[in-house]
Amino acid sequence: MNNEELILQMLGKISDKLEEHDKHFESIDNRFESIDNRFESLETDVRHTRMLIEKQEHNVQLIAEQYGDISAKLERVREIDELRDRVRTLETVVRNHTVSIKELRKAE
Known part of the structure; x- marks a missing residue:
């Protein structure tokens, strides 16, 4: 094997290694893209949540x-209810007094 063949063989191995690295980097790029998409979705959710909170x-x-x-x-309703109770009491007293007065007049 001469130098030229040896160089070509080495270049082939280097080329194979570079292809492996390219595939690996492509895989990493895909994962980063997936992570970026998830972050964008998360940011959208956070914005929506902030709007709901506001x-x-x-x-x-x-x-x-x-x-x-x-x-x-x-408070006004309570006051009115209290006044109604007092008015009912007064009405009852007035009715009783009216009956008593009528009875006293009859007795005269």
């Missing part, structure tokens, strides 16, 4: 604002 924060703020109004209305 919307919920806004809804919670609206509920908190409405709670004050509802609380004031409930």
Whole structure:
């Protein structure tokens, strides 16, 4: 085997090794591409989640604002209920007194 054949043989081995490395790098590139796609999907999910959280924060703020109004209305309802109870008591007393007065007038 002369030098030229030896060089060609070595170049063939080097070429085979380079092809192996190319395939390996291609495999690595494919894995990185897959990872990039997953990160893009994850980033989309994170953006969507942030939007949902911001919307919920806004809804919670609206509920908190409405709670004050509802609380004031409930207090007013309690006051009205208390007044109704007092009026019922007064009506009962007036009815009883009216009956008593009628009986006293009859007795005269």
